[in-house]
Amino acid sequence: MNRRKFLGAMGVAGLGVAGAEKVLAAEDGVTGASVxxxxxxxxxxxxxxxxxxxxxxxxxxxxxxxxxxxxxxxxxxxxxxxxxxxxxxxxxxxxxxxxxxxxxxxxxxxxxxxxxxxxxxxxxxxxxxxxxxxxxxxxxxxxxxxxxxxxxxxxxxxxxxxxxxxxxxxxxxxxxxxxxxxxxxxxxxxxxxxxxxxxxxxxxxxxxxxxxxxxxxxxxxxxxxxxxxxxxxxxxxxxxxxxxxxxxxxxxxxxxxxxxAAGDYTSGALGGVPLIASFWPVLLVGAYAISKRREKIAKEERDSFVSQIIAEAGPEAGRRLAERLSRSETLDKAAIEEEVRKALNEAAAKTEREDH
Amino acid sequence: MSNHNHHDTGQSPWITPFNVIAGLIVLMGIYLTYLRFTGGLAAVTNLDDYYPWGIWISFDLLCGVALAAGGYTTAAACYIFGIKKYHAAVRPAVLTAFLGYALVVFALHYDVGQPWRLAYPIFVQQGTTSVLFEVGLCVFLYLTVLFLEWLPAPLEWLKLKRVRNIVIKLTLVLTVFGVILSTMHQSSLGALYLILPSKMHPLWFSSHLPIYFFVSSMFAGLSMVIFESTLSHRYYHNKMDKEHLEGTPHVTFGFAKAAAWIMAGYFFIKLFGVVLNDNWGYLPTFYGFIFSLEMLGFVALPAFLYAKGVRDKNVKLIKWTAVLAVFGIIFNRFNVSLVAYNYHLPSELKYFPALAEIGVTIFVVTVGLILFKLISTRMPIFYEHPDFKGSH
Structure with missing residues (x-):
């Protein structure tokens, strides 16, 4: 298959007489990129x-x-x-x-x-x-x-x-x-x-x-x-x-x-296009995966933490803690510690009340 | 939660200052359109053989695309980097970007000689050696991506639940695709000028122009989102739901902080440009003054003010800084495309836009504002649709 047939088959130049002219130009021409x-x-x-x-x-x-x-x-x-x-x-x-x-x-x-x-x-x-x-x-x-x-x-x-x-x-x-x-x-x-x-x-x-x-x-x-x-x-x-x-x-x-030649000045920038097109997706999906994974780990840590509290301080305090945590986007250590202290105090108070 | 609905049915009068002014501008635009397509470009522009590209390229294309960068930056921050606090900012940013790009394409119909051939580079004959081909292809694809990213809003409005849920599933793919396409064409707009080094002032010409354009598009987009949210809060406060109102400070401070860092980085890569090309000698000239003004007044200063605003929790300062940064981007794009370009020509051959040319640009921007208003007052842009809460 020669170039003319190929182009014809691709339908790139299928524009009647004007098209035929252009194919000729592609054969005779030596425009920059190809040569x-x-x-x-x-x-x-x-x-x-x-x-x-x-x-x-x-x-x-x-x-x-x-x-x-x-x-x-x-x-x-x-x-x-x-x-x-x-x-x-x-x-x-x-x-x-x-x-x-x-x-x-x-x-x-x-x-x-x-x-x-x-x-x-x-x-x-x-x-x-x-x-x-x-x-x-x-x-x-x-x-x-x-x-x-x-x-x-x-x-x-x-x-x-x-x-x-x-x-x-x-x-x-x-x-x-x-x-x-x-x-x-x-x-x-x-x-x-x-x-x-x-x-x-x-x-x-x-x-x-x-x-x-x-x-x-x-x-x-x-x-x-x-x-x-x-x-x-x-x-x-x-x-x-x-x-x-x-x-x-x-x-x-x-x-x-x-x-x-003029084309030399743009070839570097144009050469970057396939690099961006092929490597950006890897980086971006990677960034997405990292942020997803971080979320998942945070959630796992939170869940195990909550169940631990439930085990230690009774279901009521644990549920409230879980609620509070689910509202906050990030795992805020200080807030959690505060919550833990509160939950433990409450549990202690409760046991005290029950004791009385 | 549906207080926004009360206002839709309200009897807001037709005769408002916005409607009157916008109406007059649209009438002017129709008249200028008639002039353009009966008398040719010469009838409405000051373009000539030395200046084939005027403000329709400098502003409508270069600034339009840079300022619409909020779409990819916000979507990437929320969906790729997982900063969910920015979620409420995504829809307004995507709508702005979609309208921005649509208007870029609309404006190009005035600028190119034979607009009905605008799709030729994609469908008829591909000039793959041309940077403009890359720009055209990316803008065409990205406009499609933005349309799909925006689509959930009208689908929710029309209550087409099933289609909407399919489109929502595409969010991540569209976001990644959007960032790739934006990286390519934002940078390529700068690369357009690489082929004409002999016509560009050395202070603005650099083989790193594509990088300059891409990096500056990031803070252009971020600043535009901040600037726009200021305006939206003034006019559409009653449309906003709790998530949007609570998310706004996060967006303002987060974006200001990001913009401060990126602008600082941008300042230094531009400074390295001066060092690498040994352009110091040009600084004590007229062009050097313009360049220094751009770098100090419109890059270094807003970067500093953003950082100060974030540290002092000063929302007002950040909002005004966003205005300064947006003007800075416009100043830069004009400097590259009109000040640096043809710098060696004698002043009598230089270009200044015709009134009608500025008129068309104002018309295009006004059409954008009207569309934004029409859409954001009807569709779920500033609030989550009650039927679809939390399902993103």
Missing amino acids: KDVKGLPDSYAVLFDVTRCIGCRQCEDACNYEQHLPEPDVDFFDTGVFQQIRRTDWKTYTVVNQYDDKPPGAGDLYRKIQCMHCLEPACAHSCFVKAFAKRHDGAVTYDPNVCVGCRYCMMACPFNIPAYEYHIALDPLVTKCTFCEHRLKDDREPACVEICPTGAMYFSTREEVLKEARVRVVNNPDKYQSHIYGEHEMGGTNWIYISGVPFEDVGMRMDLGTR
Whole structure:
């Protein structure tokens, strides 16, 4: 029984066409949990973005908008006024070029394009509780709108702040993000943004080749480039790789993300779940048994004590003592001793009276 | 013993301050519901792409679940650890927890984009790598457990003796199951933030977040039971039977003592967090001030006041301390989910809830109060049903 049949049999994916799509995703996808070590997916597609070559023409934004059938932009793609502020991706923008102050001053403004980094082990896929995201072998991180509940945990989890949401849509809002033009990757064509770039700021190839190219440029031009290759290891590695002439922080890229994949941070906590589920019952039932046993011993001690008193001091005093004891929850030594003294005194008095 | 019955049939007028205010809030809630499901989240919230989670998560989910922890703590103390003196406190605590969780789920219907898919993670496609999946599954199961734990009350009310006796037999199993599920999802709510270390202020981010959330849920639950019993005694005193009235001081002092110890322990594990992550340098900053305020004003202080209240047998002090502790939990959950989160963003990009968003939260809490009132004035919550006395 292969995986597809198994899943089908389990009825996990029994949702018609959408279901068939998802099973395919399970076979092709390499989402975090099932694959421990993705080994950098050397044959997957990747893009090298060279910050030194971007001139901020925003044609990539235009091409993306056209290719993905996105709504008309608020501001025309030729308007450089947008550079006044740092923008991010949103529901009608899958990619954005931002402008950064030139370093050193006078060296010319810097531009950096942002879009989904297509992580090797994506935080969005790890965090999604319906597995709406999948990492494909071709490199793309894809999104299945047919199962998305709209919890937006993927947006919380993404270290690059990429996924956006259709907050304005009343009934069927979706998460939106760059698809790596997966429909084009299937035909071995580069994404629309790469294709249109007039300055060759983006280089499209396999991840292995892209990393090689990045190294060649950095090594051959040590004065021009920072030695760091961004995305080779960040957050476990990404399929979009950046090289830059200025420190990456200067073009808005965080250098403190670390090299661990997002899923690593939660695996410890999730690993505790089976431990709690299996050991808590033992502890709790144990605690219950201990408290029960303590009660039982207390009751036995009380009973034997009462019968002893009855034997010693006559049935009347014994019954009253038993009554008194049964009312108190715990075996209070002082109270018992007090009671015993009283019972014995009474018994003594009684015998005295009888004697007279 | 049935003096509570006289009041049910009494001609309490419909126009009471509670009813009027609650009615107005419900009307507002219906209007906001209409806005939410015609205009989308944007129509009622200030959520944006940087802040996908606002107060509906911070308060309705995180605080709601923490403050409903009285259910598992009280049931465990009574049924597992055999402290029978807390028996009278179990039913109100379980009812509060059941309503609390039900309202958490209710509130999530406003927050998620497509609420009719809320059960997808359980029945359609399971994202088992997600902490949120664990939270969802546990909350779903625990809501069922709480429903069953609460069920004897309506069954006694409906005089369905046989079914009720079957459900009662499940008490221990349900209690154990409840503690397991609570341990898992209370801690997992903290674990939700583990996947985004780069967006969290280091003072609140720690790989021990799940432990912090679980431990703090214990004293949140205990404090909530104390706080609630204060309110219940004010409004439902005539509903309470002898067992309940006699048991209350035991609950107040016992829970205050437990809370004092747990809070002291919590203070030290959080302090160790600062030591282990070497976060001292952050203390003389704005975030450090908020963090210190939380730790000293809302953990150390209530822990001390609880202990003092227990030693001096000062019920009033304990009750006010419970209020302080409850606020402390709310402060902590907001600090984790809104103050520490996105701490590096410039202030103009930060989130502040919209009025309508706060309105929905008030509406949800009000629905909870109305349901609590409806149920506790009809069903045997604060007293044992005369037909079932001592049969627990």
